[in-house]
Amino acid sequence: MTLLDRDGVRLALDDEGSVATLTLTRPGKRNAQDFALWRALAEAGRILPGSVRVVLVRGEGPSFSAGLDRRAFTPEGFEGEPSFREFAARADAGDAAIASFQEAFTWLRRNDLLSVAAVQGHAIGAGFQLALACDLRICADDARFAMRETSLGLVPDLTGTHPLVGLVGYARALEICVTGRYVHAEEAERTGLANLVVPAAELDAAARDLAAAVLAAPRDAVIETKALLRGAAGRTLEEQLAAERAAQGRRLRDLAGLTD
Known part of the structure; x- marks a missing residue:
């Protein structure tokens, strides 16, 4: 069932309603992102049914996402949208607008969901940060990550800096961001950025297998475990020990049928 299909974003549910697939649908532009796409991503999070346990995030075509559409850097910007100059001229220097853009990424971290990015080809800038917004990343062997914002005079501001440091450490995260270099699939797996690297032809199947493995565990146990680890x-x-005890107490009461 398709719940949303507009502005470069499609959200569809499987027959059981437990797995949602969120697809970027601009393959001709290597799934470049713009403000309308971010609004659609945020809406996908708001309309997601409560039955969904796993969200698979993918991009159509040879690239996951090549990042922000370069029209954003032109004086005109996107048609019908404020330009970067207009954002900069606002009293808050665009803080409220950036916060609304970040909403497109933050919902993928909710404790009641497990999000999986299936990454092939380019994952650059905003595309890299979309992959980082997910709990887990499965990569095709042709995947290439890069954080190019600093080379453009900007900073990564779509929620990617915190998970990047958590995954690879401060020094490597700093080096990746300030150089803008490519991180290829092999390095991504070796440094913990990718959970698994598979041949490109096996990417979708590997993502579905991981979703099935997550669904095999009781939902509340997965939610409690994710919250503990996060x-x-x-x-x-x-x-942390106290949090473990509290979580286990809730699980024991639930399993014993003693919850309200």
């Missing part, structure tokens, strides 16, 4: 870096050991 919060671990911000807790002391003692706080």
Whole structure:
């Protein structure tokens, strides 16, 4: 069932309603992103049914996403949209607009979902950050990541900096961002940026297999485990141990039928 299909974004559900596939549908532009696409991505998060447990994020064609559409950097910008200059001239320097763009990426981190990016070809800038917004990344062996914002005089601002540092460490994240170099699939897997690298022809099947493995575990256990792991870096050991006990207590009460 297709729930959304506009502005370069298609959201579809499987027959059981437990797996949603979010597809960027601009293969002729290597799935370049613009403001309308970000609004559609944010809407996809808002309309996602509560039955969905796994979201697969993919791009049509040979590239996952080549990043921000270069029209954004022209004086005119996108037709009918504010230009970068207009954002800069606002009293908040575009803070509110950027916050709305970030909404397109943040919902993929919700604890009640597990998001998987299936990445092939280019994942550059905003495309790299969309992959980083997901919990897990499966990559084709031709995948190439790059963070090009700094070379354009900007910074990565679509929620990608926090997960990048968490995955590869500060020094490597800094080097990747300020040089704008390509991170190829082999390095991505070796450094923890990718969970798995497969031949390009096997990418979709590998993503579906991972979704099936996630669905095999009880949903509430997956939600509690994700919440524990996501919060671990911000807790002391003692706080993490207490969080584990609290989560396990909830699971035991649920399994014993003692929940309200």
